[in-house]
Amino acid sequence: MGYKFLKKSIKVNNAIDLILKHLTIKLGIEKIQFDESLGRVLAEDIISKVDIPPVNKSAFDGYAVKGIDLISASRYSPLRLKVIDEVKIGEMPPKWTKGALKIATGAALPDGLDTVIPAEYVNILGDNEIEILKSFPIGDNVIQRVEDVKKGKCVLKEGRIINPFDLGMLAQLKKMNVMVLEKLRIVILPTGSELIEPNKEGDLYKTVDTNMYTLSALCKKPWIEVDHIKPVQDDLKALTQAIRSSMVNNHVLIITGGTSVGELDLVPEAVQRVGSVKLLIRGIGIQPGRPTGVAIVDSKLFFMLSGFPTACIIGYIALVRPLLYKIINTPEPPKPIVTAKLQSKVTSSLGVEGYVRVIVKKVGEKLIAEPVRVIGSSSISSLIEANGFLIVPYGSEGFDSGSEVQINLYDSIQD
Amino acid sequence: MGYKFLKKSIKVNNAIDLILKHLTIKLGIEKIQFDESLGRVLAEDIISKVDIPPVNKSAFDGYAVKGIDLISASRYSPLRLKVIDEVKIGEMPPKWTKGALKIATGAALPDGLDTVIPAEYVNILGDNEIEILKSFPIGDNVIQRVEDVKKGKCVLKEGRIINPFDLGMLAQLKKMNVMVLEKLRIVILPTGSELIEPNKEGDLYKTVDTNMYTLSALCKKPWIEVDHIKPVQDDLKALTQAIRSSMVNNHVLIITGGTSVGELDLVPEAVQRVGSVKLLIRGIGIQPGRPTGVAIVDSKLFFMLSGFPTACIIGYIALVRPLLYKIINTPEPPKPIVTAKLQSKVTSSLGVEGYVRVIVKKVGEKLIAEPVRVIGSSSISSLIEANGFLIVPYGSEGFDSGSEVQINLYDSIQD
Numbered sequence: 001m002g003y004k005f006l007k008k009s010i011k012v013n014n015a016i017d018l019i020l021k022h023l024t025i026k027l028g029i030e031k032i033q034f035d036e037s038l039g040r041v042l043a044e045d046i047i048s049k050v051d052i053p054p055v056n057k058s059a060f061d062g063y064a065v066k067g068i069d070l071i072s073a074s075r076y077s078p079l080r081l082k083v084i085d086e087v088k089i090g091e092m093p094p095k096w097t098k099g100a101l102k103i104a105t106g107a108a109l110p111d112g113l114d115t116v117i118p119a120e121y122v123n124i125l126g127d128n129e130i131e132i133l134k135s136f137p138i139g140d141n142v143i144q145r146v147e148d149v150k151k152g153k154c155v156l157k158e159g160r161i162i163n164p165f166d167l168g169m170l171a172q173l174k175k176m177n178v179m180v181l182e183k184l185r186i187v188i189l190p191t192g193s194e195l196i197e198p199n200k201e202g203d204l205y206k207t208v209d210t211n212m213y214t215l216s217a218l219c220k221k222p223w224i225e226v227d228h229i230k231p232v233q234d235d236l237k238a239l240t241q242a243i244r245s246s247m248v249n250n251h252v253l254i255i256t257g258g259t260s261v262g263e264l265d266l267v268p269e270a271v272q273r274v275g276s277v278k279l280l281i282r283g284i285g286i287q288p289g290r291p292t293g294v295a296i297v298d299s300k301l302f303f304m305l306s307g308f309p310t311a312c313i314i315g316y317i318a319l320v321r322p323l324l325y326k327i328i329n330t331p332e333p334p335k336p337i338v339t340a341k342l343q344s345k346v347t348s349s350l351g352v353e354g355y356v357r358v359i360v361k362k363v364g365e366k367l368i369a370e371p372v373r374v375i376g377s378s379s380i381s382s383l384i385e386a387n388g389f390l391i392v393p394y395g396s397e398g399f400d401s402g403s404e405v406q407i408n409l410y411d412s413i414q415d
Numbered sequence: 416m417g418y419k420f421l422k423k424s425i426k427v428n429n430a431i432d433l434i435l436k437h438l439t440i441k442l443g444i445e446k447i448q449f450d451e452s453l454g455r456v457l458a459e460d461i462i463s464k465v466d467i468p469p470v471n472k473s474a475f476d477g478y479a480v481k482g483i484d485l486i487s488a489s490r491y492s493p494l495r496l497k498v499i500d501e502v503k504i505g506e507m508p509p510k511w512t513k514g515a516l517k518i519a520t521g522a523a524l525p526d527g528l529d530t531v532i533p534a535e536y537v538n539i540l541g542d543n544e545i546e547i548l549k550s551f552p553i554g555d556n557v558i559q560r561v562e563d564v565k566k567g568k569c570v571l572k573e574g575r576i577i578n579p580f581d582l583g584m585l586a587q588l589k590k591m592n593v594m595v596l597e598k599l600r601i602v603i604l605p606t607g608s609e610l611i612e613p614n615k616e617g618d619l620y621k622t623v624d625t626n627m628y629t630l631s632a633l634c635k636k637p638w639i640e641v642d643h644i645k646p647v648q649d650d651l652k653a654l655t656q657a658i659r660s661s662m663v664n665n666h667v668l669i670i671t672g673g674t675s676v677g678e679l680d681l682v683p684e685a686v687q688r689v690g691s692v693k694l695l696i697r698g699i700g701i702q703p704g705r706p707t708g709v710a711i712v713d714s715k716l717f718f719m720l721s722g723f724p725t726a727c728i729i730g731y732i733a734l735v736r737p738l739l740y741k742i743i744n745t746p747e748p749p750k751p752i753v754t755a756k757l758q759s760k761v762t763s764s765l766g767v768e769g770y771v772r773v774i775v776k777k778v779g780e781k782l783i784a785e786p787v788r789v790i791g792s793s794s795i796s797s798l799i800e801a802n803g804f805l806i807v808p809y810g811s812e813g814f815d816s817g818s819e820v821q822i823n824l825y826d827s828i829q830d
Binding site: 034035038052053054055088089090091092093105106107108147148149155156163164165166167168169170171172174175176192193194195198199203204205206207208209210211213214215217218220234307308309313331332333334335336337338379380381383384387409410411412413 | 449450453467468469470503504505506507508520521522523562563564570571578579580581582583584585586587589590591607608609610613614618619620621622623624625626628629630632633635649722723724728746747748749750751752753794795796798799802824825826827828
């Protein structure tokens with residue numbers, strides 16, 4: 001049993017398309033309080049049941065007047081008006097019959113008045129009289145009834161990740177509960193007999209598992225519930241048992257380690273034992289991260305990532321993350337991409353997308369990108385030192401020093 | 416009492432510089448578990464106490480050999496070696512005297528062996544003999560001891576916001592506890608007699624407060640603890656009391672509403688009553704959001720933002736957020752900025768930075784930006800409809816249709 005990785009790896013985009021064809025994860029829907037919905041996936045269209053605003057309102061502190069009276073007002077022919085009453089914010093306006101009303105920002109205009117003159121354009125003459133020295137368009141400085149949202153309008157569409165502005169809209173509509181997708185449940189299973197947890201003593205030949213921490217952190221989003229188990233030894237029975245029990249309550253399993261060609265690579269064997277397996281991907285065209293496998297087992301999505309920390313992380317970024325957004329059917333948030341001048345030659349193999357770690361720095365007004373010296377794919381220090389990825393495309397062997405290249409930034413630009 | 420907003424507003428950058436000169440917030444330091452430190456501000460340099468990796472390791476499944484023996488190996492003159500023993504991952508390698516050792520990915524090389532031949536390049540002859548058909552450089556396929564981190568190296572610098580990769584490094588160094596800045600404590604105080612909470616009934620003249628939800632969500636970061644109180648009525652005593660009690664446990668107060676020129680604008684008056692006030696900013700050059708004030712009161716930082724939802728949010732984005740990062744002395748994370756072709760003329764006043772809400776769409780391979788029709792600054796529907804800001808600079812009156820403009824994206828590009 002087991003499988004060999006193919007010599008010619010599949011392109012990432014093709015891998016994603018292939019997996020999507022077989023994917024059957026269907027998230028349920030749950031009702032939660034709106035003020036706990038930030039970052040969750042909206043599972044209903046939100047239709048306004050009211051007009052917003054429901055009344056005409058003043059945009060400034062000043063005086064509400066009848067606009068037509070103002071048409072010929074000027075310094076030479078000022079309009080004088082009696083201030084009859086006052087409109088307070090949050091209160092019903094008094095009935096208007098003549099003259100002007102003093103009005104606060106946000107207060108409602110009564111029937112008959114359609115224009116607001118900001119206080120700074122008004123002379124107060126005493127005896128409750130004001131003088132206006134210039135004309136204003138009819139309707140000026142008034143927030144018109146319904147100008148923002150008409151009753152019946154769909155203000156938030158199903159499928160949206162709820163952002164801070166959306167929360168404000170839900171509050172405004174008094175939508176106290178909201179339907180959202182249940183959380184996507186992911187579990188991370190680090191495997192390898194060499195692995196120990198960081199709080200355990202080990203000799204020089206043991207390695208602290210870092211993948212469960214980095215992957216958990218990368219998965220940490222309001223629409224994901226991520227869990228991890230302790231490192232599993234390279235033992236078929238233990239591995240099979242760990243995978244089987246992790247499947248019960250999760251949609252996605254991310255297994256790290258145990259997927260290359262060695263005899264100890266028991267993951268493919270264990271996966272075969274837990275259910276009906278569709279092995280979709282055996283190696284993808286990314287570097288580091290080639291030994292990445294994907295299978296669907298009884299409708300659960302299995303990612304088998306390299307055990308090497310950097311290869312594992314890049315497998316996640318290049319393949320897993322885009323697929324997680326596909327599962328919730330929502331575009332990925334926009335990524336910061338900058339153009340920078342490459343400071344030294346970068347080479348990559350043909351037939352893989354090379355994830356080159358670079359440091360982007362600002363020099364004067366220009367950005368430069370310095371590749372981080374990297375040897376293996378075993379360590380994450382290159383990711384920490386760098387602040388971005390230069391992705392060398394599938395069909396390219398690299399970039400010359402001095403090239404203008406696009407960098408995916410994941411950390412702030414250095415000075 | 417109270418203050419009028421200045422006609423000529425201060426530029427945002429000048430406002431930030433001015434505030435920084437007077438800022439005295441000093442965050443304490445606390446020790447937390449490393450696996451709860453994601454997104455917190457590191458408050459110590461992390462120095463490695465070990466070499467990583469501590470031993471030479473194999474990068475592949477294959478055979479560990481003495482590189483010098485391989486120098487003239489070829490198809491015509493293959494090197495034959497006895498496989499004496501095996502190195503298992505996570506275990507101390509057997510002592511080597513002669514021949515080759517079978518080795519697993521990540522397993523340690525014993526003294527004397529320096530090169531690994533991946534299994535796919537080896538012919539197995541039987542009788543524990545292998546044949547190697549080509550030469551390999553000495554040291555090939557070996558992860559060298561200390562190649563990643565040398566003992567004594569500073570791997571993570573104080574002041575950094577801890578990211579997923581950093582977590583992995585902390586695990587690797589067995590740094591179970593880590594010193595971080597205490598959380599910056601922010602409280603949001605919505606003010607205005609017209610305001611109600613979304614679960615309360617109100618007539619047409621009441622307004623649901625949305626600012627506490629949008630601002631809380633915008634402030635939601637692992638290094639911030641954000642709280643809000645219920646809307647406070649326009650009553651000097653109530654306001655003074657609310658501000659005074661909010662100051663006790665917080666570093667930053669964000670007060671919304673009550674800062675324009677009306678008689679009901681009691682916030683400045685209330686602020687005067689709670690402590691020793693340095694009023695630094697009275698109006699800043701952003702549109703919407705001009706009526707934004709900043710004061711320092713007994714070492715606490717007070718932001719007084721417009722009560723109008725959009726003006727409030729843009730005041731936060733343009734002024735408050737950059738200052739929060741200044742307080743923790745950490746650069747803001749990189750922002751997604753794209754260049755797009757403007758689809759219609761955009762105008763803005765001289766003397767303000769105009770935050771124009773635009774929809775960025777992909778048309779073929781090009782990006783276009785359509786300004787959202789906006790009337791007032793009272794509603795957040797323009798922010799929901801848009802996915803980015805076109806910021807018209809302080810000294811500009813706008814952009815012509817067809818201009819190539821830079822857009823700050825906050826949501827994904829539309830198709």
